[in-house]
Amino acid sequence: MAGDRSQEAKAPVLEVRNLRVSYTTAAGPLRAVNGVSFYLWPGERLGLVGESGSGKTTTALSLMRLMQDTTVVEGGEVLLDGVDLLKLSEEEMRQARFAKISLIPQGAMNSLNPMMKVGEQLRDTIRAHQPKGNSKATIDARIQQVLESVELRLNVMDSYPHELSGGMKQRVCIAMSILLNPKVIIADEPTSALDVVVQRQVMETLRRVQVALGAAVILVGHDMGLMAQFVDRIGVMYGGKLVEVGPVRGIFKDPLHPYTQLLIKSLPNLDMKDVFRGIPGLTPSLLTPPPGCMFHPRCPQVIQRCSVDIPKFVEIKPERWAACHLCEGGRQ
Amino acid sequence: MRGLDLRYFVRRIGMFFLVIFAAASFNFLIPRLAPGNPIGAINSRMSQASAGIENGQAMFEAYRKRFGLDDPIYIQYAKYMWNTLRFDFGESLSAYPAEVWEIVRPAIGWSISLIGVSVLITFAMGITVGAMLAWKGTPKLVRAFLPITMIGGVLPYYLLAMLLLYLFAFTTKLLPMSGAYDSGIPRELSGPYIISVLRHAILPALSIILTSVGTWALTMRGLIVNTIGEDYMLLAEAKGLPKRRILWWYSVRNAIPPQLTHLAIALGYVVSGAILVEIVFSYPGLGYQLYMAIVNSDYTVIQGITLILAVSVGLSVLIIDLIYPRLDPRVTYVAESSG
Numbered sequence A: 001m002a003g004d005r006s007q008e009a010k011a012p013v014l015e016v017r018n019l020r021v022s023y024t025t026a027a028g029p030l031r032a033v034n035g036v037s038f039y040l041w042p043g044e045r046l047g048l049v050g051e052s053g054s055g056k057t058t059t060a061l062s063l064m065r066l067m068q069d070t071t072v073v074e075g076g077e078v079l080l081d082g083v084d085l086l087k088l089s090e091e092e093m094r095q096a097r098f099a100k101i102s103l104i105p106q107g108a109m110n111s112l113n114p115m116m117k118v119g120e121q122l123r124d125t126i127r128a129h130q131p132k133g134n135s136k137a138t139i140d141a142r143i144q145q146v147l148e149s150v151e152l153r154l155n156v157m158d159s160y161p162h163e164l165s166g167g168m169k170q171r172v173c174i175a176m177s178i179l180l181n182p183k184v185i186i187a188d189e190p191t192s193a194l195d196v197v198v199q200r201q202v203m204e205t206l207r208r209v210q211v212a213l214g215a216a217v218i219l220v221g222h223d224m225g226l227m228a229q230f231v232d233r234i235g236v237m238y239g240g241k242l243v244e245v246g247p248v249r250g251i252f253k254d255p256l257h258p259y260t261q262l263l264i265k266s267l268p269n270l271d272m273k274d275v276f277r278g279i280p281g282l283t284p285s286l287l288t289p290p291p292g293c294m295f296h297p298r299c300p301q302v303i304q305r306c307s308v309d310i311p312k313f314v315e316i317k318p319e320r321w322a323a324c325h326l327c328e329g330g331r332q
Numbered sequence B: 001m002r003g004l005d006l007r008y009f010v011r012r013i014g015m016f017f018l019v020i021f022a023a024a025s026f027n028f029l030i031p032r033l034a035p036g037n038p039i040g041a042i043n044s045r046m047s048q049a050s051a052g053i054e055n056g057q058a059m060f061e062a063y064r065k066r067f068g069l070d071d072p073i074y075i076q077y078a079k080y081m082w083n084t085l086r087f088d089f090g091e092s093l094s095a096y097p098a099e100v101w102e103i104v105r106p107a108i109g110w111s112i113s114l115i116g117v118s119v120l121i122t123f124a125m126g127i128t129v130g131a132m133l134a135w136k137g138t139p140k141l142v143r144a145f146l147p148i149t150m151i152g153g154v155l156p157y158y159l160l161a162m163l164l165l166y167l168f169a170f171t172t173k174l175l176p177m178s179g180a181y182d183s184g185i186p187r188e189l190s191g192p193y194i195i196s197v198l199r200h201a202i203l204p205a206l207s208i209i210l211t212s213v214g215t216w217a218l219t220m221r222g223l224i225v226n227t228i229g230e231d232y233m234l235l236a237e238a239k240g241l242p243k244r245r246i247l248w249w250y251s252v253r254n255a256i257p258p259q260l261t262h263l264a265i266a267l268g269y270v271v272s273g274a275i276l277v278e279i280v281f282s283y284p285g286l287g288y289q290l291y292m293a294i295v296n297s298d299y300t301v302i303q304g305i306t307l308i309l310a311v312s313v314g315l316s317v318l319i320i321d322l323i324y325p326r327l328d329p330r331v332t333y334v335a336e337s338s339g
């Protein structure tokens, strides 16, 4: 599968280096993404997990340079096929969106324009990226293809978004994201608003079209259980930083970072069905972050060094990356 | 039509006629209930007028009969309703024997064309200016000029009307002072007549447009800014749509429906809304005729115009109601199945 050793010889399709993004607030800069680095192999599925507010959405949107007025990219590189997206002109970036890197947004329930028929919203996506000459028939043929691949009937094209169910809207968003054969698809909590049954169906669909297309996926979510069934590798975010990245199997068998260990322990398992053990303590303030490791105030294994030095994000053993003084010292 | 079933349609039209019926009834009742009974006033005016005339009393009696004032009230009411149905509002009291309808009908035309068109222009301008105010991509030079559209809004419109009149008609004589057309030109669809009508409409239209476009623009800007945080705006940008497409088809498109209700009301008040402008420019629309009728205590004309006012408000709300599902696909009017 993707993420195998055989893939490693190839170049990653996406490489993020030391990405730093902040929001300008009245109380000063809020560092939402603070030095995030990872890579993504072609066709691979990478999951990004972390508590709410850990910077997953900001990371995801920054990769496509989707900014608000207050967003400041303070540094880093986002290399897509070796080209730094952060250095493209506005127009070049616009052209890259959905053609090379696409998004299945977090608020999928309200992500379609309520005033426009679904078909028109799919068409304008294509038109924004293709020469004017393309006939409507050609465009519609492609749309019909992708609608079939996400198991939607063609008559959704003539529907308005409010006439569709949540699952159908999400499928429309998936169809839209593959319309232009992108290399990378970012799915930001694509199923969080759906009920469990529909959630699984939609995830299955997403997996199927992604495999067929050979695109790589970054799946953002907070449900590690769901994530584990879907992705090849997992990246764990905490306080705007990646604290651990590794293959699913390895992370579940032998989590390196104390935060990952707690996350996995807090998963509801078969023995103790309804007992959900949260992680004690509060999420760190991103305006006035604690010195040293972001996690040290909540860490059960904290040592003296943790409140002084910021741990480096390094490859502890093959394919296993983590930012923790304990593993650095213990396993190197 | 989508979002509209026949039963709802029929019911909504029925509602409209019910409202008109009620308005007509009030229109009949109120003058008869008011202190200083207008019928008495008419009587006394007539008796005064007839005092010096031979057979004055007989003539007065004939008038009473002529206007049906001897009949019991319910007969008067039935006659009034029947006549109203046929647009027969009786004769003008001050311009007798001219029919009220003859006075009112041309005025309706002038009001609808002057004020109706001005309101629609204002609406379109308000949307455009509001969109440009809200949009980050607006060129700086254009943005610098936008606040000018707000200036008109701080003046009462009759003041602006007088200012325009003074500058463009009185001082420079660029445009005519008053009326709706040059009386020297034959009233037919000819080039000179149309030009004359347009020249007469410019100043009154400008004073309506300039004083209200700012308010529309500010409301529009607010509605557009509200759309910026919406999820569909993020996806629109993520899709790589050009900025203009996002502005007009995603942002503005979503901001327009809430404005339509205001438009319906503004159009409904076409008649009364611009009385002062019509007076300043002696523009022979409904507002001007209403004013003249009040000055002359011409009750039948007043009655005719107030009824038309009620009809125009009812009608424009009806029209917007019926086309709303076309403009906002989420709104559907389907009569809930009874039972």
Ligand SMILES: Nc1ncnc2c1ncn2[C@@H]1O[C@H](COP(=O)(O)OP(=O)(O)O)[C@@H](O)[C@H]1O
Residues within 6 Å of the ligand: A023, A024, A025, A030, A032, A050, A051, A052, A053, A054, A055, A056, A057, A058, A059, A068, A070, A286
């Ligand atoms: N527009 C914004 N302005 C200021 N702070 C923001 C804004 N958007 C997000 N944040 C903050 O940035 C941090 C990361 O948010 P986000 O990326 O949405 O996290 P996640 O997706 O993991 O929940 C949070 O602390 C959040 O409060």
Ligand SMILES: [Mg+2]
Residues within 6 Å of the ligand: A056, A057, A058, A106
């Ligand atoms: Mg999020």
